[in-house]
Amino acid sequence: MTEIQQPHFWPILEALPYPVMYKDLVSPSIFANNAAQRLFNLSPENATAMVSMAALKAAAICNTNTQQPYSLFNNPLIQALSGNEISQHVLVAKQAASYHMHSRLISLPFTLHQSVIISLQRTEPTTIESSDALYSEEIQEALAFDKLISLISTELINVQEHELDMHINDALAAVGEFCHADRAYVFQFNNELTEMSNTNEWVRHGVTSHIENLQQIPQQALPYFYQIMQNNFIFSVSDVTQLPAEAKAEKEEFDREDIRSVLCCAMRAGDKVIGFVGCDMVSRTRVWTSNDLRRLKLVGEMIANTLQNVAYRRSLQSMQQQLLTANAELQQQAMQDGLTGIANRRQFDQCLQQELHRSARSETPLSLVMLDIDRFKPYNDHYGHQAGDDALKQLATCLTKVLKRQGDIAARYGGEEFALILPDSTLEDAVNVSKQIQQLLIELAIEHKHSDISNYLTVSIGCCSVVANKDTEPSQLIKAADKALYAAKTNGRNRIET
Numbered sequence: 001m002t003e004i005q006q007p008h009f010w011p012i013l014e015a016l017p018y019p020v021m022y023k024d025l026v027s028p029s030i031f032a033n034n035a036a037q038r039l040f041n042l043s044p045e046n047a048t049a050m051v052s053m054a055a056l057k058a059a060a061i062c063n064t065n066t067q068q069p070y071s072l073f074n075n076p077l078i079q080a081l082s083g084n085e086i087s088q089h090v091l092v093a094k095q096a097a098s099y100h101m102h103s104r105l106i107s108l109p110f111t112l113h114q115s116v117i118i119s120l121q122r123t124e125p126t127t128i129e130s131s132d133a134l135y136s137e138e139i140q141e142a143l144a145f146d147k148l149i150s151l152i153s154t155e156l157i158n159v160q161e162h163e164l165d166m167h168i169n170d171a172l173a174a175v176g177e178f179c180h181a182d183r184a185y186v187f188q189f190n191n192e193l194t195e196m197s198n199t200n201e202w203v204r205h206g207v208t209s210h211i212e213n214l215q216q217i218p219q220q221a222l223p224y225f226y227q228i229m230q231n232n233f234i235f236s237v238s239d240v241t242q243l244p245a246e247a248k249a250e251k252e253e254f255d256r257e258d259i260r261s262v263l264c265c266a267m268r269a270g271d272k273v274i275g276f277v278g279c280d281m282v283s284r285t286r287v288w289t290s291n292d293l294r295r296l297k298l299v300g301e302m303i304a305n306t307l308q309n310v311a312y313r314r315s316l317q318s319m320q321q322q323l324l325t326a327n328a329e330l331q332q333q334a335m336q337d338g339l340t341g342i343a344n345r346r347q348f349d350q351c352l353q354q355e356l357h358r359s360a361r362s363e364t365p366l367s368l369v370m371l372d373i374d375r376f377k378p379y380n381d382h383y384g385h386q387a388g389d390d391a392l393k394q395l396a397t398c399l400t401k402v403l404k405r406q407g408d409i410a411a412r413y414g415g416e417e418f419a420l421i422l423p424d425s426t427l428e429d430a431v432n433v434s435k436q437i438q439q440l441l442i443e444l445a446i447e448h449k450h451s452d453i454s455n456y457l458t459v460s461i462g463c464c465s466v467v468a469n470k471d472t473e474p475s476q477l478i479k480a481a482d483k484a485l486y487a488a489k490t491n492g493r494n495r496i497e498t
């Protein structure tokens with residue numbers, strides 16, 4: 001059986017001070033937060049806050065008019081949990097004979113995610129009506145918020161970059177809900193502090209989002225706001241119509257978004273203001289409380305620290321990547337011949353050893369071709385060392401052209417001597433490859449007037465092939481190829497010997 005997963009935003013719902021339930025319409029799982037568990041006297045089945053439908057059906061929920069418990073068929077809670085949109089339905093939960101709580105039930109079905117969130121807002125105070133109760137409620141709310149923020153901050157300590165937005169959005173949802181705001185957001189400044197962009201946002205259900213239009217806003221567009229942010233670090237306005245005349249641009253922007261109250265807190269990294277978190281009230285005002293400010297400051301600090309951490313980590317990773325790239329380049333250089341760009345003697349030695357092992361394991365033939373330019377000394381003497389270098393490069397290009405199979409390697413063995421390692425190739429294959437090299441050289445026709453072999457540059461080639469066993473040494477193969485090359489030289493040059 002697959003384990004039923006809580007939604008990732010569950011910690012927010014769980015910590016909310018009013019009852020909330022969440023149901024995944026596809027699976028039978030129902031989650032009830034602490035307040036909902038208390039209201040309906042439910043005990044969760046395990047640590048996941050999951051409650052059973054049976055327990056819910058049994059919960060005493062009364063019809064406000066008749067004071068009778070709802071039947072299974074007209075129980076609004078059960079209907080809501082089945083995905084029916086129910087708004088503003090007042091129900092009474094009977095917790096004890098003398099204790100009634102009136103709640104407004106609002107369900108928000110999310111058809112996209114096949115889930116429903118049910119929020120129950122208290123409409124009348126409980127029968128325990130004393131200032132003590134109200135005071136403890138405030139404390140409870142503060143505790144719930146702190147608990148939630150500590151949960152989110154734990155998530156943020158080692159957050160992976162791809163999850164960063166999700167957790168920041170959770171924090172914004174928390175601060176938005178607890179401050180009773182309509183919108184909560186993060187703006188970040190660019191490095192030069194000339195522009196700001198709205199990077200994250202939470203909006204209350206039904207409130208318009210403006211995030212797309214709030215990108216790369218120049219500092220000059222909101223000079224008053226920008227000044228206050230840089231100097232005071234807090235921008236708290238309970239009624240935007242009361243802003244001074246110099247805040248004309250800000251007033252226009254707030255008007256455009258129908259914002260009536262704004263509370264923003266700077267996010268700082270050392271002495272630098274890197275952005276801000278804020279809350280808006282849309283179409284209605286709110287007198288921001290000291291608790292609102294405390295919450296926003298806390299969340300701002302948490303997000304600023306996280307952004308800093310991520311930035312440090314990103315620059316460390318980029319430095320590490322640069323080192324890795326430089327290292328790989330150095331390694332590559334250490335294996336390459338500087339003049340011709342093909343494999344050098346070091347790579348040749350490594351490769352030959354590996355291919356011998358492979359040949360022994362797979363019992364397939366391994367061929368080695370050694371070749372040496374004929375009369376290269378007089379070539380250098382008459383055409384110059386630079387022309388000699390160019391000829392070596394052209395020959396190296398010919399060698400790479402004839403190698404068609406993956407695993408074949410052309411190397412500069414030393415001076416004007418080259419080698420080819422041809423795995424899984426017979427002696428006949430090696431001779432064929434050698435003939436192709438000769439052919440390409442004929443086509444290149446590199447003039448060599450001072451050779452007694454031809455008017456053009458030629459090579460002598462020695463080939464050998466072996467099916468290796470575990471005792472075969474690279475030197476044996478090199479010796480055999482060298483011997484064949486020597487034979488090609490002594491037998492007249494510009495020829496292939498095996």
Ligand SMILES: Nc1nc2c(ncn2[C@@H]2O[C@H](COP(=O)(O)OP(=O)(O)OP(=O)(O)O)[C@@H](O)[C@H]2O)c(=O)[nH]1
Nearest residue numbers: 372373374375376377378380385386388389415416
């Ligand atoms: N231009 C240039 N010449 C090189 C390089 N490495 C080796 N040589 C030259 O290659 C020539 C090799 O000459 P030798 O070994 O005497 O043989 P050869 O003249 O080619 O005669 P055979 O091999 O007997 O046909 C020398 O003159 C080296 O200086 C190089 O990197 N660049």
